[in-house]
Amino acid sequence: MPNADPRRRQTAHDAARKPRPWWERGLHWIRRARLAGIAALIGAIALGWNLRDRDVAAPGVDIVALALDSGALEVTPSGHVVTLIANDAVIEVRPLDTRRHADGRHCRSFDVSHLADPPQRQSATACRNADGGWRAVTADHGANGDLLSAEAEARRIGDDWRAPPPPP
Structure with missing residues (x-):
């Protein structure tokens, strides 16, 4: 070796x-x-x-109140849908129309859907308070008033819902 x-x-x-x-x-x-x-x-x-437990509608969850608190009625034109997440719930808000009452308040009819299993859908009407918040009212009360055109509604949204000055 x-x-x-x-x-x-x-x-x-x-x-x-x-x-x-x-x-x-x-x-x-x-x-x-x-x-x-x-x-x-x-x-x-x-x-x-x-x-x-996420995104499941618990008994007693008021999806209309969630929609009012979200501010969707402040900025969303009628006919448009906005999707929001509020309190672990996914909701869609769709304003339908806007009316102006003789006292100057604006009221909006809207649909709100909770995207859960099973889905929930409600229609409601809300009027804008003097403090700038929206409060749910009965549908017959909200239906009173003059229907705003899309252009007039866009102007109200653009100027934070301030009423135009009364005609001379």
Whole structure:
């Protein structure tokens, strides 16, 4: 052996670095994949648990009040839909028309939908108070008054619902 090529001599260190057969090499990634699958399952269960009550209409949730508090009637022209997230509820508000009463108040009829399972939809009418807020009124009260054109409504929205001066 003394004449043997030193490059061909195998030491204990070289034997330890020898590649393992394929059937032994594959086991480590199977273990890792199994652990990753278990972690993904636990994550999915935790996410589902956190989202289980989200966007479900709880009994007594007043979607009309959510729509009034959102400010959607302040800035949304009639016929347009605005989607809002309020108190973990996704609602859509669609103003239908705007009327001006003889006393100068503006009232708007609107539809509000709660996008949940099962979905809820309500129609309502609200009038603007002197303090700038909207208050729900009965439909027959809100239907009184002169219907505003789209241009007049756009002007009222643009000037924060201030009434025009009375004609001379």
